Amino acid sequence: MTDVPPPLSVRVRQQRNDFLLDVAFEGGSGVTALFGPSGSGKTTILNIIAGTLRPDDGCVAVSGHVLTDVQKRIFVPCHRRRVGFVFQDAQLFPHLTVEQNIKFGRWFVSTDNGSPPLDVVIRELGIAGLLKRRPATLSGGEKQRVALARALLSSPRILLMDEPLSGVDDARRNEIMGLIERVRDEFRIPIVYVTHTRDEVRRLATRVIRLEAGRVVAVGSAAELPDD
């Protein structure tokens, strides 16, 4: 039997001013939640996976593809990593329409890349009526749908989400969580999901990595997450 590499493998060390990040963990299929208090290193880890930050030491691999290996001097540039990113504030291009924004996700990938088809993404995320609009005219929830569509169309091997619900009101949170579940279950792209909110972890996560002060303090299923 051949060993299948995990969707995500991270073993990194990074010193930044007073903060030392020193973590080793694997992410499985489905949603891996990085859960921990403010300043525990969640966003730093996402940036290291995305390639916007170089660790001092260690390696990062996605489905067996080595993206960073400091000892071997491997550092795949950000735009070649096939990592989709959905930020807290969506970060859409303000001067482009929704349609142009989501098509931008495909710029760096070849045509034969295994991305889900444009029309499927538009339908699944319910954004057909928004295509001609510009980001400034969208609600927080609509912006996040568009950001998710753009990330999906970049043919990612993994999706990174940094508190994507933090700017969204309660009514829309449920709706977007439903969409993230659909992405998880239908597109089957592994997701790393940063949050400090327990209900998001309980609903979405397959696996939870608990962080404190730059270290992994526990790994388990969402059901094992204590109420404290």
Ligand SMILES: Nc1ncnc2c1ncn2[C@@H]1O[C@H](COP(=O)(O)OP(=O)(O)OP(=O)(O)O)[C@@H](O)[C@H]1O
């Ligand atoms: N550009 C930077 N330069 C120096 N230190 C930084 C920088 N960005 C973050 N840090 C520090 O790194 C530590 C971890 O920050 P990080 O943003 O990864 O935490 P987080 O768990 O994502 O927090 P939050 O939930 O508040 O977003 C913090 O102590 C922070 O002050």
